[in-house]
Amino acid sequence: MKISICIPVYNGAQTIARLVEAVEHQLADQDLEFVLVNDGSKDDSESVCEQLARSRTNVRFISLRKNFGEHNAVMCALNHISGDCAVIIDDDFQNPPEEINQLVRELEKGYDVVYSRFEAKNDSLFRNIGSKFNDITCTWLLNKPANLYLSSFKAIRREVIEEIIKYTGPFPYVDGLLLRVTSNISTVLVRHDKRKEGRSNYTMKKLISLWLNMFINFSIKPLRVFTLLGLSISLFSLLLIVYFILEKLIRPETSQGWASIMVAITFFSGIQLIFLGLISEYLGKHYLTTNNAPQWTIKKIVH
Incomplete structure (x- = not known):
């Protein structure tokens, strides 16, 4: 199984190269490709990612013209993969690269999507409260199973990706699209680490915008x-x-x-x-x- 590692990059100049190296080390026996999407970063992420793409044959780098948002960047990455499945992982090391193997093994059991779930999250109180509120709302709006946590760290089968990228609207919500397409979903328990560098890029404005995308675009x-x-x-x-x-x-x-x-x-x-x-x-x-x-x-x- 060829695995496409999709990484939306925003102000990740200090971590993205180390993340690619760590994933390569942890999945050395796998057929890998990396799809890095720079979502209008304000630091040197573009030059760092471009250097990675020029020095490695298995890295594809896409730079967007402005900041469109994480879910838009993920959709861009999914449109450019060539693997049998995709693993979406953040660029901040809160999702440990060694846990990717667990997601892929669970996907190989026949599931369409495998989400990570955490015993404890190393996020701020504000972010945790926002995630909990979003989870409750999503359960009501999208008929999400109550015990399913919609994390950004997940693995998706290629056939499902082909379905969700048919959505070309300007307000994608990846988890909403996945729940539209399949109910064959599993979860695995993984570790959630502290950020290696900086702080969360999700401001109140971005969280509200994401919540409205889910609230308005995917339910009446x-x-x-x-x-x-x-x-x-x-x-x-x-x-x-x-x-x-x-x-x-x-x-x-x-x-x-x-x-x-x-x-x-x-x-x-x-x-x-x-x-x-x-x-x-x-x-x-x-x-x-x-x-x-x-x-x-x-x-x-x-x-």
Whole structure:
């Protein structure tokens, strides 16, 4: 089995060469290729990756014209592999290279996708809370098995990759695409190490953008929630109308409260604005997709 190691690179100049060497050492008996995608790094990642590609016959380097995001970079890499399977691994050494063998062995049992799972993650509290929230949301939106953790460190069979790269929209969410294609998924327990250099490149803005890609692009459940919410509010309003009519008949001297009216107006206006915002997100992303916004654009390829 030829294994394609896909590495999205962002500000990884200090670690990417060591990572390639470590993977080669750990999988010395395997037929390997590396696909490195520089996602608009601000350091010397491009020159380091280009040097790796020129000095090794099994390394292909793709440099994108700007920062498109991790999932876009991964989709770019998957479009350029030649292996029988792909292993996606981050460039920061939090995913130990020696654990790749476990993923591949599990994949060889006949699974389409094998995710890594961790007993403990060496991320910040903010990142762990964000991951947990994303996991809960994904379970509800995409019908993900509750015990399946969607980690970025995973192995995918070539036939499944051929299916997910058919998606050419500008807002890919790799795990959402995988869950669309197959349910033949397994997990293996692996180690999660601390970063070798620097800190996480995921800012609050990037985490929200990724969450919205999953929330908006891969399910219509949010729209259904607001439909049910609208019906519930309508029923509640009918009950209030009946209540106020009866109260006016029973206690004619009762005056209507200005505060309660303002609270009601503010509450329902807020609901309407949230719903309009949600619809705008759907329409905006649909507009960009139909307008052929690129998933990624390539500046150079070296191999």
